[in-house]
Amino acid sequence: MKTLIKNGTVVTATGRSLADVLIDGETIAAVLAPGSSLLGFDIASSVDTVIDAGGKYVIPGGVDAHTHMELPFGGTAASDTFETGTRAAAWGGTTTIIDFAVQTYGQRVMDGLATWHQKAAGNCAIDYAFHQIIGDVTDDSLQAMRSLPDEGITSFKLFMAYPGVFMSDDAQIFKAMQVSADTGMMTMMHAENGPVIDVMVKQLLEQGKTDPYYHGVARAWQMEEEATHRAIMLANLTGAPLYVVHVSAKQAVEQLAAARDVGQNVFAETCPQYLFLSMEEQLGATSDEWGAFEGAKWVCSTPLRSKEEGHQHAMWQSLRTNDVQMVSTDHCPFCMKGQKDLGLGDFSKIPNGIGSVEHRMDLLYQGVVDGQISLERWVEITSTTPARMFGLYGKKGVIQPGADADIVIYDPNGHTSIGYGEGKTHHMNMDHSAWEGFEIDGHVDTVLSRGKVVVDGNQYLGAKGDGQFVKRGLSQYLI
Numbered sequence: 001m002k003t004l005i006k007n008g009t010v011v012t013a014t015g016r017s018l019a020d021v022l023i024d025g026e027t028i029a030a031v032l033a034p035g036s037s038l039l040g041f042d043i044a045s046s047v048d049t050v051i052d053a054g055g056k057y058v059i060p061g062g063v064d065a066h067t068h069m070e071l072p073f074g075g076t077a078a079s080d081t082f083e084t085g086t087r088a089a090a091w092g093g094t095t096t097i098i099d100f101a102v103q104t105y106g107q108r109v110m111d112g113l114a115t116w117h118q119k120a121a122g123n124c125a126i127d128y129a130f131h132q133i134i135g136d137v138t139d140d141s142l143q144a145m146r147s148l149p150d151e152g153i154t155s156f157k158l159f160m161a162y163p164g165v166f167m168s169d170d171a172q173i174f175k176a177m178q179v180s181a182d183t184g185m186m187t188m189m190h191a192e193n194g195p196v197i198d199v200m201v202k203q204l205l206e207q208g209k210t211d212p213y214y215h216g217v218a219r220a221w222q223m224e225e226e227a228t229h230r231a232i233m234l235a236n237l238t239g240a241p242l243y244v245v246h247v248s249a250k251q252a253v254e255q256l257a258a259a260r261d262v263g264q265n266v267f268a269e270t271c272p273q274y275l276f277l278s279m280e281e282q283l284g285a286t287s288d289e290w291g292a293f294e295g296a297k298w299v300c301s302t303p304l305r306s307k308e309e310g311h312q313h314a315m316w317q318s319l320r321t322n323d324v325q326m327v328s329t330d331h332c333p334f335c336m337k338g339q340k341d342l343g344l345g346d347f348s349k350i351p352n353g354i355g356s357v358e359h360r361m362d363l364l365y366q367g368v369v370d371g372q373i374s375l376e377r378w379v380e381i382t383s384t385t386p387a388r389m390f391g392l393y394g395k396k397g398v399i400q401p402g403a404d405a406d407i408v409i410y411d412p413n414g415h416t417s418i419g420y421g422e423g424k425t426h427h428m429n430m431d432h433s434a435w436e437g438f439e440i441d442g443h444v445d446t447v448l449s450r451g452k453v454v455v456d457g458n459q460y461l462g463a464k465g466d467g468q469f470v471k472r473g474l475s476q477y478l479i
Ligand code: URP
Pocket: 068, 190, 246, 299, 300, 301, 302, 330, 332, 352, 353, 354
């Protein structure tokens, strides 16, 4: 089966050009000068399918390196399964996710990983890979971690937050980072000072401050900056490559930039919520239905930051300067009814997370329209860098011969109204949208996953099980 995408503008991390893309089976066979003829031979007449991408961008499919499908968390579980979440991702132009397999306290690492394979296998719409959460750093875990690269898992996440659940203390972090330095695996860090945050939570609740807004007050930026600095220093001492997840505080970015300036292998992602949403506007929102509990829709950690303090502005700036290298969603959806509402009267019981896997490509494209980032930078931070960062590049994150034919045709003249309900775009398994009312001056037109058209205009043509597990190599982004 051969497909030709013709007349489009192929956009990569390094430039754009009018070109035709020839796909043979699941793989990109050639990127050709427009006109689709090779030494006088008319290619268009020899393929099975021709897709006209005139006036549209042809980009490598999105790589979302941070999702939590079906994650058990806060007394419930993230509401998207691998089936519903990856289908929504496909609708939004993301063709690979890296989800987090979880080792819980007392569990064996490989058992946690096996559970994640069971959840995902045969259910995904797009290709998927795993990071490994290490929720219990013991001698056994440290030993098991050394065999993760053989399983195609080349990164693990530690938590400096959530004491008694996922948190590792500094000694445990130090030992895990030594494994990271030895093996080349990336250490990923949830950098917030959990013990101090827990004291602040308790004190706020004692003062009767129980609304979602106080989730943001309790998780102060100082505790993100402090933990980010501590993680950087531990990585410096051990030689571990470090990737800080869901960065939201401008002061944390300053710590990251300082480490990078002296040549340390320190990287970071931010998420759409920290680029577009704020503590005042969303965490502090009220509605007729929920009153001040409306803000629960946006309870996530790290929290939405104060717009007045300039964090949002700093996040966009950091994406331009490469102090922050990429954008992932931290997709972790919960419904308001039956999930988020567990925290009515106590913000600390609201399950943490926002659903965005479907909207990342669109939201960041709006950043292009708004003049925040260039078209090429859009492709870089949503696809190419995530692929390089986590050892997928060559197959993913690029349009070149030999790469998987994961391709998005994006229409800059289209329009996307994000939101829950009639005439709007939302395929995630949630009873609300955290992005209600967002209007995007662009539209995901066609999505190919390893050569198969899975989204064609307003039609979903994919099927459960289209997506395969992808073994990753070591990071291709290290200095
Ligand atoms: O609020 C969040 N981020 N939920 C998902 C778990 C995590 O820490 O990434």
